[in-house]
Structures are given as structure tokens and as C-alpha cells.
Amino acid sequence: MKLIFLGPPGAGKGTMAVRVADAASIPHISTGDIFRYNIKNQTELGKKVKAILDSGELVPDELTIELVRDRLGQDDAKSGFILDGFPRTVPQADALSEMAPVDNVINFTLSDEEVVKRLSGRRVHPGSGRTYHILFSPPKVEGKDDETGDDLVQREDDREDAIKNRLRVYREQTEPLIEYYRSRGKLVDLDSSPAPEEVFTSLRKILSL
Ligand code: ADP
Ligand code: ADP
Numbered sequence: 023m024k025l026i027f028l029g030p031p032g033a034g035k036g037t038m039a040v041r042v043a044d045a046a047s048i049p050h051i052s053t054g055d056i057f058r059y060n061i062k063n064q065t066e067l068g069k070k071v072k073a074i075l076d077s078g079e080l081v082p083d084e085l086t087i088e089l090v091r092d093r094l095g096q097d098d099a100k101s102g103f104i105l106d107g108f109p110r111t112v113p114q115a116d117a118l119s120e121m122a123p124v125d126n127v128i129n130f131t132l133s134d135e136e137v138v139k140r141l142s143g144r145r146v147h148p149g150s151g152r153t154y155h156i157l158f159s160p161p162k163v164e165g166k167d168d169e170t171g172d173d174l175v176q177r178e179d180d181r182e183d184a185i186k187n188r189l190r191v192y193r194e195q196t197e198p199l200i201e202y203y204r205s206r207g208k209l210v211d212l213d214s215s216p217a218p219e220e221v222f223t224s225l226r227k228i229l230s231l
Contacts, residue, residue, distance in 0.1 A: 023048055023102040023229065024122060026109070028199060029130025031188045032141040033214045034221060036153055038130075039106040041222055045231050048102035051093055053086060053110075055151050062148060076178045078187035080110055080195060087117045094122050110196045115203075127203040128228065130214040134189060141185050145174040159218065 023046055027035040036052060043050035057075055060068035067089075071081050080086075090108050093099065105124070109115040118124070132140075143156040147167040154161050154174060162168050179188060203209040210228050214221055225231075 023126075024124040025102075025104045025229075026118075026124050026127040026203075027104060027106045027130060028127055028196070028203070028209075029212075029214065030132060030134075030137050030192045030196075031185075032137045032144065033130035033132045034140070034218065035106050035130055036151075037159075037218060038221060038225055039104045042225060042229065042231070043104055045226070046102065046229070048104060049098050050104050050106060051090070051099070051108070052106040052151075053081075053090065053108040054106075056089060056093070057081065058148075058151075076184065078179050078184040078191060080191060083111055083113045083117075086110075087114055090114075090118070091121055109199060112198060112202060115199055124208065126210060126229070127199075127208045128225065129200055129203075129209050129211045131211055132214045136215060137189065138185060141180045141188075142182070144180050145176055147172060147174055 025042070027039055029035055036055075039050040039052065054075075057068075057071050061072045061075065062068070067085075070085070074081050086108065090105070094103065105118075109118050140155065140158070143158065145154045145156060145161075145165075146152065147170070149170065149172060150167070152167060152169070153159075161174060163171070165174055166172065167174055178184065200209065212221070212224060212228065
């Protein structure tokens, strides 16, 4: 099963990708997580992209496409994968269709108002990428990761000005992919506004899991 999770930042793509990856035994490939891992470990790539991620702009296509090409070339991605956060531009989508054509594109839909609520309350465990929400999905102990007890943090790009910029970037550069995939008969819309359990049930139906 080769899948793309498309949708605005904060729609719940990562949260659902973790669950679907587990249920379908396929890797969850998040370009955002890969960039953040490199930033945390201060690699050459990390140094190049840190300011871009903090501002909410997109990393250049060439760099991102090569990163995904490498990742999809690894053995665990041969029979299936979930791409979460890639492609985000038409050139990225064109490159992907040559590398590894996908079966389905799930289009997570959510209003801007809900996006802002979800992003501003999001907290993450930097070590694992585990994601919480201060109201909708709180950790057992406030501010601490459930499994390790480490401190949770707010992503730099989940602050108010960066959120606005990311929504604008999404509209301008990523939203055209909805028509791109719809016209190719690959798109399935998913209402992401209900509670996580309900969204997951809808996804299982769509994917026959
Ligand atoms: P979210 O889950 O909130 O939508 P991501 O973790 O997917 O955010 O992405 C965080 C940031 O990483 C983006 O704002 C962008 O700077 C960079 N990024 C991630 N994926 C891509 C991509 N496919 N193309 C360009 N930049 C990307
Ligand atoms: P994305 O990967 O699309 O940027 P996330 O999966 O990181 O989105 O979710 C954004 C925030 O919203 C997180 O804090 C997460 O806990 C929360 N969240 C995810 N799905 C739901 C949902 N169905 N209802 C309420 N909150 C959700």
C-alpha cells in the first residue's frame, strides 16, 4: 500500500500516519520529522534548513526530492509506505510519480479555525516525535512525555506568526495538489474534524484495514 497523506498543517496527518503504519505494517515517512531530526543533531542538512522550518517556508524542492528518493530506496519502503508532508509542490509530485507511483492520496480536510486550535495546542516529544495536544490529547502528566517522562516542547513553527505563514504557504503551493491528484482519480477526501478515534475508523474503511 503506497499512500500520501495530504492536507493543511495540523490536520492530524502525523497522528493518523502513526496508527495506519502500525495497522498496515508499512513505514511512516514524514519529511518534517526527517528535517527536525537533522536539525536536532546539527547535521549539514540540519544547519541548512533550520531557519526555513522556523519561518514556515518550504525547503527547496531539489533538496527535499533527493531526501525522499533516498528514503524510498531503503528496503522497508519497497512494498509500501505512508508519505506524510510530501509532496508539497507540483514539482515534488511530478518527481514522485517517476520514483514510486502511489495508490491513494488521502486529503485531510479541516477549517483554518480548527487548524489554528490544533497547532497552537500541539506539544511534541523531541526524542521520538510523539505528539500531544494540551486539550484534545493531553499527556498523563502535564508537560511530560508518557513513555520517558522527558519534557514536551512547542515547535518553533507552532507559534502564532509562523502558523499564519504556513497556512499561506499551504494555500499557495500545496493546495493545487488536490486538483492534481483528483484529476488523476487518486484522491479520497477525509473529514478530519471529528475526534481521533472516529477519523481513524473512517480511514480504516477507506483503506480496507
Ligand atoms: P506539519 O506536520 O505541521 O504539516 P511538517 O512537520 O510536515 O509540518 O513540516 C514542517 C516543515 O518542514 C515545513 O513547514 C517545511 O519547512 C518543511 N517541510 C516538510 N516537508 C516538506 C516538503 N515536502 N517540502 C518542503 N518543505 C518541507
Ligand atoms: P499534522 O501532522 O497534520 O500537522 P498532527 O497529527 O501533528 O497534524 O496533529 C496536530 C495536533 O492536533 C496535535 O496536537 C494532535 O494531538 C491534535 N490532533 C490530531 N488529530 C486530532 C483530532 N482528530 N482531534 C483533535 N485533535 C487532533
